Amino acid sequence: MADIKGNGGVAPAGAGAQTKKYAAKDFASDQDVRWCPGCGDYSILAQVQRILPELDVPREKHVFISGIGCSSRFPYYMEAYGVHGIHGRAPAIASGVKTANPDLTVWVATGDGDALSIGGNHFIHALRRNIGLKILMFNNQIYGLTKGQYSPTSELGKKTKSTPYGTVDYPFNPVQLALGAAGTFVARSMDRDPKHLQQVLLRAARHNGTAFIEIYQNCNVFNDGAFEILTEKETKPDHVVYLENGKPLIFGKENDKGIRLNGFTPEVVSLKDGKWRVNDLLVYNESSLDLAVLLATFSEREGFPTPVGVFYKADRKSYEQMLAEQIESVTQKRGAGDLDKLLKSGNTWEVSAN
């Protein structure tokens, strides 16, 4: 079994095997992409295809597994193994694939409805188990494939086809949910920030255990501009803070704002008026669950920037590692399994001829 710190969640290419050098196009299948023109999914697809060559994993070792929804068409467009699965159940299928074949790199493509509503149960348990899946959740805060009903991440009061007078549901905060479900890699990125998305994807791919990325994704047909304030050049600097391990939380058009902690309470402060300096700011530590939980609330706090980047990363043994170790240790103690012995164990007896 690979050392926990070894190469993380990425499967080794095999002893002595010369890994072929790939280009992004080697991961593009020949199937027609059927997303609407202008959909944020195109960018996510492109970034995934761009980072895969950097992983040194042979193409046949990648498996993309999805549920149902626009996001879940993803596997068809990847030149790799793919399963377009059952609504909400991609983590269950993927858990089986990864457990049986720990040397595969298993990706889950899902959406806010598929992961958090239909598949909420599978989603939280995949995170809790820390099974080696890379879960990419395209969050567009709407049911797009079914043409515009509110989803579990739609904001309170949102008017949609299924809520003509506004929703009366409080939405999930996916980062908070993933942290609460004991996720060991919890991150957020955006379709319109390709460089950042690539970095986060690479880190997720190399994580040992379940990696979760919430990807803000624009549905330009049914929820256009949901994240505009976070992605447009003019407004982005004042509304987004990039989380970088070991670096102070600075944001703003002129890097003139920061986050400081006043006891347990975070504050947005100005670096302009001389009262606060960079040294006073909160330095991000991605191995701190406390900070991650705190920062997860920012996207809903009035006046606070929305954090993107890696909220939390913990080193914990993965499910498949512990399973292999257990099989090994029990085999050492009790020897290899013997079906005939097993069948004759318990309440069995022999009837003799006389």
Add this chain to the structure above:
Amino acid sequence: MLPNQSPAEAKTEQADLLFVTYGRHGEAPAPVIAAATPADCFHMAYEAARIAVKYMTPVYLLTDGYLANGSEPWLVPESKDLPAILVHFRTDPENFYPYSRNENNVRPWAIPGVPGLEHRIGGLEKQNITGNVSYDPDNHDAMIHLRAEKVKGIEKDIPLQEVYGEQSGDLLVISWGGTFGAVRSTVDKLRRSHHKVSHAHLRYLNPFPRNLCDILKNFKKVFVPEINLGQLAKLLKSEFLVPVVQFNRMRGLPLKSTELEKAIIETLSKDPVAQIESAVHGKGAK
């Protein structure tokens, strides 16, 4: 495969047959088999695995509370005597088509990790042979038929239905699942008192054994006792267009031999036409 058919109170019943036979989105048939006795559970579980792997399909194995709580002497098999379940994993990328099919209409097992066999499976309809996503209406129709034929074709690979007693006569009792013991002992008793009654206990419910239709035609009456409201009866009627007499009790308990015996004798004594009319009008054979 479903574990015990479990009503809320976890008592024995046979109420999930239609659910496993038809309970899916779209036209997606799957094989259904059922164990007859506690010992038979082992063999039918093995059989379910054999069919699932050989035909690349989920298989439903039905057992019930009576089987789970029952016991009988069972000769533990030797693993060397169990028939091998062989599976051929494709490794050759030359001329590989993920939706090509063998003589049993089964696609190749091409598992992740094998170079050159990368492909996608899933909910969108695929073009026959190539496995490309296809929106062609005629292709969809053809694929629906292919999948149905695959499951139907399993009838060639399962045993013929056996009939206990004469191969023709006044009345055939057809049962399935954990009612085997109660039904067989009742039939034995009736036969000892010279009634022309035979018994067929089904272990294969989808597809049915390929000789089942002929068997049904050899009897004047068909009597179907079940711990549900007539699910196998419904399948037999729709599949073979034969009138059947139902016997249904749902008390969470096994069928009682005395009740069965009485109902069968009553059925034997009735005019077949009146019998059917009473069945059609929902009075059953009470």
